[in-house]
Amino acid sequence: MAETPWITPAAAIAESFPDGLKELGPRVQVNLRGDVTDSTFVNAVKTATGLDLPDAPNKVAAGKECKALWLSPDEWLLVGEGEAASLVQSLEEALSGQYVAINDVSANRTIFEISGPYCHQVLMKSSEVDFHPRAFAPGNCVQTLIAKSQAIVEQVGREMFHIYVRNSFSRYAGAWLAEALVEYSETS
Amino acid sequence: MLNIDCPWCGKRHETEFHYGGEAHIARPEDPAKLEDTEWAEFLFMRTNTKGYFAERWLHSHGCRRWFNVIRNTVTHDIVGSYKMGEKPPKLPKRTGDAK
Ligand SMILES: [Zn+2]
Numbered sequence: 219m220a221e222t223p224w225i226t227p228a229a230a231i232a233e234s235f236p237d238g239l240k241e242l243g244p245r246v247q248v249n250l251r252g253d254v255t256d257s258t259f260v261n262a263v264k265t266a267t268g269l270d271l272p273d274a275p276n277k278v279a280a281g282k283e284c285k286a287l288w289l290s291p292d293e294w295l296l297v298g299e300g301e302a303a304s305l306v307q308s309l310e311e312a313l314s315g316q317y318v319a320i321n322d323v324s325a326n327r328t329i330f331e332i333s334g335p336y337c338h339q340v341l342m343k344s345s346e347v348d349f350h351p352r353a354f355a356p357g358n359c360v361q362t363l364i365a366k367s368q369a370i371v372e373q374v375g376r377e378m379f380h381i382y383v384r385n386s387f388s389r390y391a392g393a394w395l396a397e398a399l400v401e402y403s404e405t406s
Numbered sequence: 407m408l409n410i411d412c413p414w415c416g417k418r419h420e421t422e423f424h425y426g427g428e429a430h431i432a433r434p435e436d437p438a439k440l441e442d443t444e445w446a447e448f449l450f451m452r453t454n455t456k457g458y459f460a461e462r463w464l465h466s467h468g469c470r471r472w473f474n475v476i477r478n479t480v481t482h483d484i485v486g487s488y489k490m491g492e493k494p495p496k497l498p499k500r501t502g503d504a505k
Binding site: 234275289290291295296346347360361363366368 | 414416418419421422467468470471489496
């Protein structure tokens, strides 16, 4: 298949993002659904990806090639680098015959990385979820609204978050995050 | 604004949810056998409760699960949430009573 360049609506403004905000390049994103109480399913996913799927809400499990974000009691977003097709294929092989859903959703969302001393304030401005360190830590993720658009927020470091936004909202969400970050950087 | 307790995700802001109306309305076993008035009864008629009310909510911007909430329609006091198929929490004695 011919290479299609990765261009999201946010790319138009990403060059003017302040320090501490950037749009990441394309990542492999595969949506996986299945029954986490079924050990056949859990073991097959482990064989295919090395991942122990998190069954606790809003947790991230890290593996070698990819990580798994809890989305709902039977749904995870697998995120990694490389080829989505090969991850989908290895999952399909390991899970063949089981009652599951495996979908490549790599082009669904783009990812903003926000980092530095003001990232918590930017999130607090953008959402009702408590992102204070006493309530939220690296390895946690949530699906919520960021400035009214649906997003997945994952904390990847003490002062670093990844915000997954639907491509069609990415220019709006990117502009919002940039504006918020500038606001706090300049007033502090 | 309400803070609603999703049985999976925990307390979240009302804007993440969609309202689904009265809970525990069983679909008729054999809809084809119903008279029009009985079908209309099932589809449209709801209790207009003043006080504690069992209602469905969808965590549409979160885990996308339906669940039930007991909420006071007068005071907005929320007694608790429970998953589909679970037993509702005990109701406070009188309308408007504190928990
Ligand atoms: Zn939820």
